[in-house]
Amino acid sequence: MSVLIVTGTDTGVGKTVVTAALAALAAARGASVAVVKPAQTGVGPDEPGDLQEIGRLAGVTDLHEGARFPDPLSPAAAARVSGLPPVQLPAAAGLVGELAHGRDLVLVEGAGGLLVRFDEEGNTLADLARWLGAAVVVTARAGLGTLNHTALTLEALAHRGVQLAGVVVGSWPAEPDLAERCNLCDLETLAARPLAGALPAGAGALPAAEFLLAARAGLSPAFGGTFDAATFRETHQKGTTP
Numbered sequence: 001m002s003v004l005i006v007t008g009t010d011t012g013v014g015k016t017v018v019t020a021a022l023a024a025l026a027a028a029r030g031a032s033v034a035v036v037k038p039a040q041t042g043v044g045p046d047e048p049g050d051l052q053e054i055g056r057l058a059g060v061t062d063l064h065e066g067a068r069f070p071d072p073l074s075p076a077a078a079a080r081v082s083g084l085p086p087v088q089l090p091a092a093a094g095l096v097g098e099l100a101h102g103r104d105l106v107l108v109e110g111a112g113g114l115l116v117r118f119d120e121e122g123n124t125l126a127d128l129a130r131w132l133g134a135a136v137v138v139t140a141r142a143g144l145g146t147l148n149h150t151a152l153t154l155e156a157l158a159h160r161g162v163q164l165a166g167v168v169v170g171s172w173p174a175e176p177d178l179a180e181r182c183n184l185c186d187l188e189t190l191a192a193r194p195l196a197g198a199l200p201a202g203a204g205a206l207p208a209a210e211f212l213l214a215a216r217a218g219l220s221p222a223f224g225g226t227f228d229a230a231t232f233r234e235t236h237q238k239g240t241t242p
């Protein structure tokens with residue numbers, strides 16, 4: 001039994017796709033896997049949310065959405081605007097703990113970046129990770145601007161004593177520009193370890209069988225994949241040094 005928390009350096013960086021890739025690899029090796037989204041915002045009652053996307057991509061059905069708010073805001077702000085009660089993050093931690101007893105892996109996808117508030121008390125995904133003693137996967141953008149966002153996220157994790165499970169690039173472009181290629185090396189410097197993966201741009205639109213192949217190639221052996229950071233870096237580093 002283990003719990004992995006999936007956060008990102010921002011909203012829209014590919015957390016859902018990374019969570020789906022982690023779930024797909026776990027399921028493919030026969031592990032029982034549950035996925036929890038404590039708060040889904042920006043999606044109406046009858047629309048598919050991140051969990052439905054994960055279910056479609058990874059073929060997992062053990063999906064748990066804590067609360068849903070229609071406005072595309074932080075969970076705390078979305079609850080305030082809607083007049084609905086905010087998510088109780090301690091209760092979400094309880095649910096994750098319970099699920100973990102009967103599963104090999106429980107994945108938790110946050111909302112937006114690490115320090116986005118879930119309630120008026122200011123509880124965040126970092127608090128959830130701390131309560132559960134769970135490590136955090138940080139999904140990062142590939143391009144210019146990601147170094148500062150990633151450094152801030154890693155510093156916030158370290159400040160709270162939360163363990164980093166790895167940095168994964170959520171969407172690696174087919175034709176990376178100079179900043180994206182340089183960032184491979186610099187993201188590793190920030191994390192003080194090799195990249196834990198890079199999923200190809202467009203992976204989120206693949207059918208499940210092809211998504212599994214992309215997940216395998218795009219995530220490191222620590223997550224059941226074959227991604228090798230050194231080979232990936234070498235492939236893309238042309239022109240990044242004199």
Ligand SMILES: Nc1ncnc2c1ncn2[C@@H]1O[C@H](COP(=O)(O)OP(=O)(O)OP(=O)(O)O)[C@@H](O)[C@H]1O
Pocket residue numbers: 008010011012013014015016017018050110111112113170171172199200201202203204205
């Ligand atoms: N590797 C990828 N392949 C295809 N599409 C991607 C990939 N990464 C991200 N996207 C697309 O980018 C958008 C944002 O990605 P995603 O929904 O995964 O972000 P997120 O970090 O989960 O954001 P949120 O905070 O809303 O949960 C989506 O439309 C998604 O389909």
Ligand SMILES: C[C@H](N)[C@H](N)CCCCCC(=O)O
Pocket residue numbers: 011012040041042071072073074075111112113116
């Ligand atoms: C609506 C969006 N897709 C996410 N569900 C929520 C993102 C909240 C981000 C808040 C912020 O950092 O300003």
Ligand SMILES: [Mg+2]
Pocket residue numbers: 015016017050109
């Ligand atoms: Mg998402």
